[in-house]
Amino acid sequence: MNCENSAAxxxxxxxxxxxxxxxxxxxxxxxxxxxLGFVGAVVECGRFLKPNVLYESPKVFKVGELEKYPFGxxxxxxxxxxxxxxxxxxxxxxxxxCTHLGCLLKPVDNDPGVGYACPCHGSTFTLKGEVLGGxxxxxxxxxEMYMDQTGALxxxxxxxxxxxxxxxx
Numbered sequence: 001m002n003c004e005n006s007a008a009x010x011x012x013x014x015x016x017x018x019x020x021x022x023x024x025x026x027x028x029x030x031x032x033x034x035x036l037g038f039v040g041a042v043v044e045c046g047r048f049l050k051p052n053v054l055y056e057s058p059k060v061f062k063v064g065e066l067e068k069y070p071f072g073x074x075x076x077x078x079x080x081x082x083x084x085x086x087x088x089x090x091x092x093x094x095x096x097x098c099t100h101l102g103c104l105l106k107p108v109d110n111d112p113g114v115g116y117a118c119p120c121h122g123s124t125f126t127l128k129g130e131v132l133g134g135x136x137x138x139x140x141x142x143x144e145m146y147m148d149q150t151g152a153l154x155x156x157x158x159x160x161x162x163x164x165x166x167x168x169x
Contacts, residue, residue, distance in 0.1 A: 059158035066091070066153060066169055074107060074127075082143065082155055083107060085127070090166025093143040093155045094129050100136040116140070128164070 063077055069086040076083045081097045081104060096105045096116065103120035115127030123134030130139045142161040147169065148154050 060154060060156045062148070062152045062154050063093075064153060065151060066147070069153075076107065077155075080155075080157070082157065084153070084155075087166070090168045091145065091153070092161070092164070092166045093145050093157075095141045095143065095157075097140075098123055098136055099131075099138045099140065100134070105140075 057079070061077075061080060063082075063084055069075055069084055069091060071086055071088055073086050074083055075085075076096065081095060082093050083096050084091065084093055096107075097103075098105055098118040098120070100118065100121055100123050103118050105116040105118055105125070108114045108117050108124075113126070114124050114132060115129070116125040118124070118134060118136065121135050123136035124132040125136070125140055126132055128139075129142065131137075142164050144156040144159040144161050145167045146154055146156070147167070153167075
């Protein structure tokens with residue numbers, strides 16, 4: 001009987017060791033899960049407190065020297081949605097963003113009656129930016145232009161040139 005008791009005790013002891021190992025594992029797993037949850041909550045609170053700002057390119061930008069734009073030229077400024085048009089009586093900047101839904105317009109070179117066409121919804125505009133047809137509700141805006149102290153042309157896309165006056169140079 002002594003042997004049986006010692007066998008039962010050793011089986012009981014090894015079972016307890018297994019249970020202790022399981023308990024320890026579950027405790028560690030629970031502590032790790034809680035710690036990760038806490039860290040995640042802190043990170044999300046930090047993201048909530050930081051403002052979500054969409055950074056845009058500056059609305060005032062230099063487009064180069066006057067010599068870059070010969071008479072009769074139409075030069076698209078890449079990434080700005082603006083075209084610089086130089087004529088004999090002056091120079092002006094016109095928006096290439098469609099007034100319908102904001103698609104980027106394409107200058108039309110092969111049709112003298114049409115200056116710009118919207119590839120998305122078919123609006124067309126004259127060289128001066130006036131609506132010819134399509135769903136666009138209003139004319140293309142002209143932006144203010146000036147020459148800075150270094151002689152570079154500057155476009156201020158935050159200010160619309162309501163009078164549609166050209167910069168005389």
